Amino acid sequence: MLKKLISICVASLVSLFLTVGTSFAAPVLLKVPVWFPTALPALGTNGPWIAERVNEIAKSAGSELQIKIYEPGKLIPGKEMLEAVSKGQVNAGYTTAGYNTGVLGAKGAIFSAVPFGPEASEYLAWTWYGGGEKLRQRTYDEAGFNLKTITCGIIAPETSGWFRNEIKKPKDLEGLRMRFFGLGAKVMTKLGVSASQLPGGEIVPALQKGAIDAAEYSMPEMDTRLGINKILKFNYYPGWHQQSTLFELIINKDTWNNEMNAGQRTIIDLACRAVTADALALGEYNQFSVMKENEKVGTVHKYWNKKMLKAYREAWDEVVVELGAEDPKFKEIMDNLNTFRANYAYWSDLAYFPRNADRK
Numbered sequence: 001m002l003k004k005l006i007s008i009c010v011a012s013l014v015s016l017f018l019t020v021g022t023s024f025a026a027p028v029l030l031k032v033p034v035w036f037p038t039a040l041p042a043l044g045t046n047g048p049w050i051a052e053r054v055n056e057i058a059k060s061a062g063s064e065l066q067i068k069i070y071e072p073g074k075l076i077p078g079k080e081m082l083e084a085v086s087k088g089q090v091n092a093g094y095t096t097a098g099y100n101t102g103v104l105g106a107k108g109a110i111f112s113a114v115p116f117g118p119e120a121s122e123y124l125a126w127t128w129y130g131g132g133e134k135l136r137q138r139t140y141d142e143a144g145f146n147l148k149t150i151t152c153g154i155i156a157p158e159t160s161g162w163f164r165n166e167i168k169k170p171k172d173l174e175g176l177r178m179r180f181f182g183l184g185a186k187v188m189t190k191l192g193v194s195a196s197q198l199p200g201g202e203i204v205p206a207l208q209k210g211a212i213d214a215a216e217y218s219m220p221e222m223d224t225r226l227g228i229n230k231i232l233k234f235n236y237y238p239g240w241h242q243q244s245t246l247f248e249l250i251i252n253k254d255t256w257n258n259e260m261n262a263g264q265r266t267i268i269d270l271a272c273r274a275v276t277a278d279a280l281a282l283g284e285y286n287q288f289s290v291m292k293e294n295e296k297v298g299t300v301h302k303y304w305n306k307k308m309l310k311a312y313r314e315a316w317d318e319v320v321v322e323l324g325a326e327d328p329k330f331k332e333i334m335d336n337l338n339t340f341r342a343n344y345a346y347w348s349d350l351a352y353f354p355r356n357a358d359r360k
Contacts, residue, residue, distance in 0.1 A: 027064035028260055030251065030268075033075040033084075034094040036200065040222050042283035046153040046247060047094045049278060050271045065264045069094075078199070082250070086145040091255040094152065096247045097136060098182040099197075104143055106323045107330040109182040110337065111136040113242040115316045117337075120154050120244040120280055122344055127151055127246060130340040135333050136248070142329075148256040152272035153247035155283040158239040159223065160304065161216035162232035167304075170311040179203050179215040183319065184241025190315040200226055207231045216241070219283055221290040229294050236302050240312050247279075 032051070036044035051067040058065050076084045081093040082100055097104060098112030111132065118126065126132045128151065137149050161180070167173060174192035185195040198206055198215075204227045206212045214232065216239075217223050229235070249272055256265065291301060304312075324331030 026259065028066070028255070028264060030065075030067045030092040030255075031070065031075065031090050032067055032092045032094055032249070033070040033072070033078075033081060033090060035072060035078045035081070035096065035099060036094075037072060038069065040200070040218075040225060041286055042153075042155050042279040043218060043222055043247075045282070046275045046279050049275050050152070050249075053274075054267065054271055065260075065267060067092075072199075072201075082145055082147070085147050085250050085252050088146075088252050088254060091252045093250050094247065095250060096245065097139075097149075098245075101182075103145075104139055105327055105330065106183065106186070107327060107333050108139060110330070110333050111139070111246060111248075113182050113184070113245045114337065115184050115187055115241045115319075116313060117243055118341060118344075120156050122341070122348070123244045123246060124151075124154060124276070125344065126337060126340045131336060135336060139329070139333075140250075146253045148251045148253055150249045150251070150269060150272050151246060152249035152275060153279045154276050155219060155245050155279060156243075157237075158218050158242040158245065159216065159220060160236040160239045160241065161214055162223065162228050163214045163234045163236065164232055166234055166302065167236065167308065169307060176214050177212045179206065179212055179217065180241075181216065182241070183316075184216075186319045186323075187241065187312055187315045190319060191311060203228060204231065218245075219287055220294065221286045224290050224294060229297075229299050233298060234300050234302055235294070236304055238304065240304070240309065 032047055034044065034047045038044040038048050047069045051069050054065065054067050072078055076090060078095070078099070079102075081090075081095055082103060084090045085093045096112045098109040101108050111127075117123070123132075127136075133149070133151055140147055140149055161178065163176075165172070170191055173188070175194075176192075177194045177196070178188060179198045180188050180193070180195040181197055185197060188195045196212065198212070200217055200222075203212075203215050203217060207215060207228070208231065215228055217226060217228065220235070223229060223235075249268070251268070260268075291299075295301065320334060324334060
């Protein structure tokens with residue numbers, strides 16, 4: 001189904017370029033710094049995936065739309081991406097809202113990943129059709145950013161993290177220094193962990209220096225490419241903090257509204273929808289082989305016991321109440337998502353088999 005969706009989207013791109021490619025008003029070059037190294041599958045490969053296809057089709061169709069990808073830090077530092085795109089210092093960027101909570105507040109992280117939140121298909125349903133993308137755009141607008149946000153990638157569950165020792169009860173977490181992302185970090189902090197959101201490239205050096213004791217980053221393949229598995233033995237599942245993770249292409253609003261015409265904007269939208277399907281499929285495809293190889297060299301895969309999952313869930317429920325009291329917008333967005341999820345459950349509880357129902 002995913003391959004069929006990708007093929008349809010790419011075919012639509014080709015058709016659209018051939019139809020309107022020669023009618024573009026002016027050349028548009030989107031310079032896109034990316035947050036993730038392009039060597040990381042389904043995280044970093046999304047930008048090059050879009051650029052390669054858009055540029056190839058544009059060349060054959062005589063179009064004036066081009067995309068150029070810049071590795072992290074090559075054009076601008078990742079932390080400066082929002083400001084740079086908003087001010088037009090660069091006209092686009094590839095990121096995820098969870099890295100922008102310093103300026104968006106905790107509500108921004110809802111548009112990246114939600115603890116105990118939706119799986120990929122449900123998340124996309126809310127984002128594209130349930131109002132999530134509109135709420136994300138409004139969040140950027142209200143924070144004063146002059147940019148257009150476009151959903152442009154998603155991955156399935158991440159692992160819950162890597163540890164030196166087994167974690168059997170909540171007390172085992174107390175005092176750990178751990179790299180952790182997004183809203184899940186607030187849960188870990190509540191359970192006694194000192195959580196920090198280090199960039200991917202800084203995780204292994206921090207582990208080697210003893211600056212952190214444990215780490216979560218992404219799916220097994222991405223974690224292995226960083227080398228986390230060479231330092232930490234126990235890899236825990238499920239990724240309660242990130243059952244799916246959304247990514248976005250951001251484009252300066254003046255570029256989007258004034259320099260790009262309707263055909264060019266549609267091409268970008270279609271490309272992002274296509275790469276979203278591809279990233280999900282690629283992420284799902286790559287994990288089991290990496291997990292098996294890691295197991296051969298000493299990794300121990302563990303599933304959280306019920307006591308730990310209960311502790312995480314209770315801490316998350318407390319975090320939601322606290323953040324909602326601090327920021328009415330956070331509460332509004334979470335209420336919107338939870339209402340959608342309650343309605344979605346009417347379908348999903350009947351349509352899908354339960355997963356891991358026999359876990360102890």
